[in-house]
Amino acid sequence: MNLSRLALAADSIDVCSPFDGRLIGTVPRLEACAVPYLLQQARQGVSDCAALPRYQRARILERAALNIERDAEHFARLIVDEAGKTLKQAQKEVKRCINTLKLSAEEAKRNAGEVLPFDAYEGSESRQGWFSREPLGLILAITPYNDPLNLVAHKLGPAIAGGNGVILKPSELAPLSAIKLVDYLRDAGLPTSVVTLATGGADLGKALVEAREVRMVSFTGGFVTGEQIARSAGLKKLAMDLGGNAPVIVMADCDLAATVDSCVSGAFWAAGQNCIGTQRLLVQASIYEAFREAFVRLAREQVSGDPLASSTDIGPMISLQAAQNAQKVVDEALQQGARLLCGHQRRGSCYAATVLENVDHGSRLWQDEVFAPVVVLQPFDDLDQAIALANQPEYSLHAGIFTNDLRIAMDAARRIEAGGVMINDSSDYRFDAMPFGGFKYGSLGREGVRFAYEEMTQPKVVCLNRLG
Numbered sequence: 001m002n003l004s005r006l007a008l009a010a011d012s013i014d015v016c017s018p019f020d021g022r023l024i025g026t027v028p029r030l031e032a033c034a035v036p037y038l039l040q041q042a043r044q045g046v047s048d049c050a051a052l053p054r055y056q057r058a059r060i061l062e063r064a065a066l067n068i069e070r071d072a073e074h075f076a077r078l079i080v081d082e083a084g085k086t087l088k089q090a091q092k093e094v095k096r097c098i099n100t101l102k103l104s105a106e107e108a109k110r111n112a113g114e115v116l117p118f119d120a121y122e123g124s125e126s127r128q129g130w131f132s133r134e135p136l137g138l139i140l141a142i143t144p145y146n147d148p149l150n151l152v153a154h155k156l157g158p159a160i161a162g163g164n165g166v167i168l169k170p171s172e173l174a175p176l177s178a179i180k181l182v183d184y185l186r187d188a189g190l191p192t193s194v195v196t197l198a199t200g201g202a203d204l205g206k207a208l209v210e211a212r213e214v215r216m217v218s219f220t221g222g223f224v225t226g227e228q229i230a231r232s233a234g235l236k237k238l239a240m241d242l243g244g245n246a247p248v249i250v251m252a253d254c255d256l257a258a259t260v261d262s263c264v265s266g267a268f269w270a271a272g273q274n275c276i277g278t279q280r281l282l283v284q285a286s287i288y289e290a291f292r293e294a295f296v297r298l299a300r301e302q303v304s305g306d307p308l309a310s311s312t313d314i315g316p317m318i319s320l321q322a323a324q325n326a327q328k329v330v331d332e333a334l335q336q337g338a339r340l341l342c343g344h345q346r347r348g349s350c351y352a353a354t355v356l357e358n359v360d361h362g363s364r365l366w367q368d369e370v371f372a373p374v375v376v377l378q379p380f381d382d383l384d385q386a387i388a389l390a391n392q393p394e395y396s397l398h399a400g401i402f403t404n405d406l407r408i409a410m411d412a413a414r415r416i417e418a419g420g421v422m423i424n425d426s427s428d429y430r431f432d433a434m435p436f437g438g439f440k441y442g443s444l445g446r447e448g449v450r451f452a453y454e455e456m457t458q459p460k461v462v463c464l465n466r467l468g
Helices: 003-007 032-050 054-070 072-083 087-110 150-161 176-187 202-210 223-232 256-272 285-301 320-335 383-390 406-415 449-455
Strands: 009-016 023-030 113-116 127-135 138-142 165-169 195-197 214-220 237-241 246-250 278-284 339-342 354-357 374-380 398-402 420-423 457-465
Touching: 023 072, 023 176, 032 127, 032 138, 032 165, 032 195, 032 202, 054 072, 054 087, 054 150, 054 176, 072 087, 072 176, 087 150, 087 449, 113 457, 138 150, 138 202, 150 165, 150 176, 150 214, 150 449, 165 202, 176 195, 202 214, 202 223, 214 223, 214 449, 223 237, 237 449, 246 256, 246 383, 256 278, 256 285, 256 374, 256 398, 278 285, 278 383, 285 339, 285 354, 285 374, 320 354, 320 374, 374 383, 383 406, 398 406, 406 420, 449 457
Parallel strands: 138 165, 138 214, 165 195, 214 237, 246 278, 246 398, 278 374, 354 374, 398 420
Antiparallel strands: 009 023, 113 127, 127 457, 339 354
16 A cells, blocks of 8 residues: 555554454555545546456456465465464365456456347347447445455456456455455556555445445445445445355255265354354254264364364454354353253354254344354254245345255255255355355345356447448
């Protein structure tokens, strides 16, 4: 960041390790008064990116992907330091970021529009033409802490592929991976103006959302903030990836050992700070006891602690407050009659893998996203009951079902109200090319490179009439 931007910062944001509080870096804390300056910079970025031929946008994205692949361990270590993921989890995120950028490069070259068959309709025989996909203009991207690299790539990659300028506001808790990604895009040839970094708090975000020049807000985060954005954005496109409370149905005919392994990973990956992480495990009654025994045994074996230690399965949550909030939600459930099977132990920001049963269906733990390494076990009798339980919350991103019966799998996939239904996979499986978003309350737009690209571009029709 240059001196003129630093001059607009009232102070700085300290980025600290969620595990031990160690200072990782600092970034300027820009206030709402900086918005006119940010818009001035971004305005130039809109024109600069739109002027780039498609092959140049693709080349920049491809080159950045190759350079990140070369320096993958540096990126992974930064994710560990600022977000608390284990090294294995961080390495996977870096690989996904590389793939997201490569997919974006392909989209820049492929998705340019199509010919329209005007002469297929009576009265338009003399016309021919096409539509192209044109940039929206200025996109505001607001990203969270839980995937501080790949979720940024999911916004920047399609936006650049589509020829847009971007103001990027990364999470205050984990902005360094985002800044490093922007640096690599610039080193790959992206004009500096195309991505304008805006590091700051809620007041800065609100002022940016309200800016008339912003054509689209792409937001990943919580429901409360998402609703605030929707109320203040005005007439602009909104794409929101909000919370989840993923159910996974386990049928009696499943491969029990493989299912348990997958569900443990789905529940506790990234310390449960995963919007598609498994939160409610619905298990058919005839195998409930066997599943519970095996699942709890593996959950107890999950080691929480130092994210750099090879023995660690669950790193810290993003902050002490986040871990305390998880503890509070579980305490509430226990007071309402839930039974604790394992976990519910906190050391600083580290919260152990926690499993409960007999959870009240009116509790926060059942109805809301806990965003922590906490999972609920619930028996059911038949598929109809399981689907009714799965669909109870008023929002949903992903769900899963484990069964060896294709008929049951396809019936469940049709009836479960979710943006994605994973069959014989945990709810947290995601491939970066697929459409990603939720059903029911709060669902706006889709991510996934192709689908985000189409959200971030607009069709322009050109029609030629042959006169005479």
